[in-house]
Amino acid sequence: MGNLIFELKEGLVIAFRAIRANKARAVLTTLGIVIGVTSVVLMSTAIKGIDTSFQNGISSLGADVLYIDKWAWFSNVDWWKVRRRKNVTFAEYERFREMAKLPAAVSPTIWSIETVKFKDQSLENIFITGTTTDYVRTSNFTFSQGRFFSDIEGKASRYTAVLGSEIAKKLFPRENALEKELKVGGLNYKVVGILEEQGSFMLGSFNPDNQVYVPIGTIFKHFVNDNARSLAINVRAVNTAAVEETKEEAEGVMRKIRGLKLTQESDFSINQQEGLTSNYNQTVGVIQIAGFFITGLSLFVGAIGIMNIMFVSVKERTKEIGIRKAIGAKRRTILLQFLLESSVICLMGGLIGLIIAIILSMVVNQFLPTSVQIDAIILAITISLITGIIAGLAPAYTAAKMDPVEALRYE
Numbered sequence: 229m230g231n232l233i234f235e236l237k238e239g240l241v242i243a244f245r246a247i248r249a250n251k252a253r254a255v256l257t258t259l260g261i262v263i264g265v266t267s268v269v270l271m272s273t274a275i276k277g278i279d280t281s282f283q284n285g286i287s288s289l290g291a292d293v294l295y296i297d298k299w300a301w302f303s304n305v306d307w308w309k310v311r312r313r314k315n316v317t318f319a320e321y322e323r324f325r326e327m328a329k330l331p332a333a334v335s336p337t338i339w340s341i342e343t344v345k346f347k348d349q350s351l352e353n354i355f356i357t358g359t360t361t362d363y364v365r366t367s368n369f370t371f372s373q374g375r376f377f378s379d380i381e382g383k384a385s386r387y388t389a390v391l392g393s394e395i396a397k398k399l400f401p402r403e404n405a406l407e408k409e410l411k412v413g414g415l416n417y418k419v420v421g422i423l424e425e426q427g428s429f430m431l432g433s434f435n436p437d438n439q440v441y442v443p444i445g446t447i448f449k450h451f452v453n454d455n456a457r458s459l460a461i462n463v464r465a466v467n468t469a470a471v472e473e474t475k476e477e478a479e480g481v482m483r484k485i486r487g488l489k490l491t492q493e494s495d496f497s498i499n500q501q502e503g504l505t506s507n508y509n510q511t512v513g514v515i516q517i518a519g520f521f522i523t524g525l526s527l528f529v530g531a532i533g534i535m536n537i538m539f540v541s542v543k544e545r546t547k548e549i550g551i552r553k554a555i556g557a558k559r560r561t562i563l564l565q566f567l568l569e570s571s572v573i574c575l576m577g578g579l580i581g582l583i584i585a586i587i588l589s590m591v592v593n594q595f596l597p598t599s600v601q602i603d604a605i606i607l608a609i610t611i612s613l614i615t616g617i618i619a620g621l622a623p624a625y626t627a628a629k630m631d632p633v634e635a636l637r638y639e
Contacts, residue, residue: 257537258577260530261615265581265608266588267522272607273589275516277598292465293366293501294475296324296482298458300497313495315458318444320485324461327481330474331463333365336444338459340451342413344440346399354395355439356412358447366462369436373406374421377443381420385445389417393425394437412440413451471500527611530577531619538570538623550630563628570620571613578612 295301298313321336328334337359344351364376377388389412396405405419417440425437444459465474475498482496552562582605589598 257533257573258530258580260526260528260533261574261577261612262530262581262584264524264526264530264615265578265612266585267526268520268611269582269585269604269608270588270592271516271520272604273585273598273601274592276601276604277589277593292468292471294463294465294471294478295499296461296463296478297497297499301499310497313458314486315456316461316496318448318459320482321459321461323485324478324481327485328463328477330465330470330477332466333362333462333464335360335362335366335462336459337363337462338444338447338452338457340413340447342451344395344399344410344412346405346408346410349399349401351395351398356447356451357439357441358444358452359441360444363441363462366464367436368426370424370426372422372424373404374419376421376441382443382445385443385449387415387417387446388420388443390421390423390441391419392423392435392437392439394435395440396422412442415446415450417442417446475500527615530574531615534570534573534616534619535622537573538566538620539626541569542566542623542627546630559628562630563624566624566627567617567620570623571616574612574616574619575609578608581612582608 296316298310298316300310318336318338321334325334337357339358340356341353342356344354344356359382361377361379361382369376372393374390376390377386380386381388389410391399391405399405399410400408405422408419409416410419411417423436463474463478465471478498479494483494486495488494585608592598
């Protein structure tokens, strides 16, 4: 054991001495490893950050919530066929609420795109979602300040508004938005609540952080005719175990409301969170495959480069190997020395790649969410070490099996 530790120590000293003697060559050799490790760590941090953001955003939709809509979120149904469907109306929502017995809560939603202003601050193309007070029971919203509009405010179509966190930050960067009046499509609305940050950039305009929620009556009164645009009916099951049963009842109730015969197919869709999750997983899977391919290619090129340089190093130090063998150095010692040298070169490249990846992830984080995880750091170091061992194995074996007499004759 003592001999092995001594050999490792001596091998590391010789490895660092050889690298220091050929700095330019060592730097060029590590480029492939640097690119490979940077790619894998950056991809890992980006996917982890996006995944965290997506999960936070998707949680606001709720795994136990169904969305009855004219439109299907993700399906193979012909778009033109879906487009010809009848709109879901407020009258249908009211009948559904009366007839459905299983849901814990039911609420309608309809949207309009308007300009939102406060003093000299203005935001264009903002989703204004009209709904009822029950909407808060069909979502997982939490509030940083204030509340959702009350049942009385909703039924009386009062001009009250609940702001997503990003809307509040942009319109009120230096003051409290609560109880302030802002203009939505030119009309004055009083801010009664501000949501906690809970959306995901992947939800785009449907991100709750970038929306304003108002009583549905004000939407119908000023922005959207009841029959001009389809609304959605949000249906929350009592719990996740009751989702399928609630979905079956919801489909039956909607078919009855629309007077569909047994042979007729449903002219509406019932969307679920899992549709978004499935689509997201497919997209991330493609990104991961592409990322791993680029990473693998970079590491392969890097490993070939290191192997070639190590063969050159073995040739250059043939006489040194002969002398060491002549004075009693074992094959194991020579093998270990060159393996350590290739491993150290790869680890240096891996550490440089890791530092670059962390810096780049900080830059990327300004535009997309990233999350540097300890497992990504461990992965980078492990990949570097394994690459170094594999790349150095053939040259190290070549050096270890040299005949000392032939080696000493080498010029």
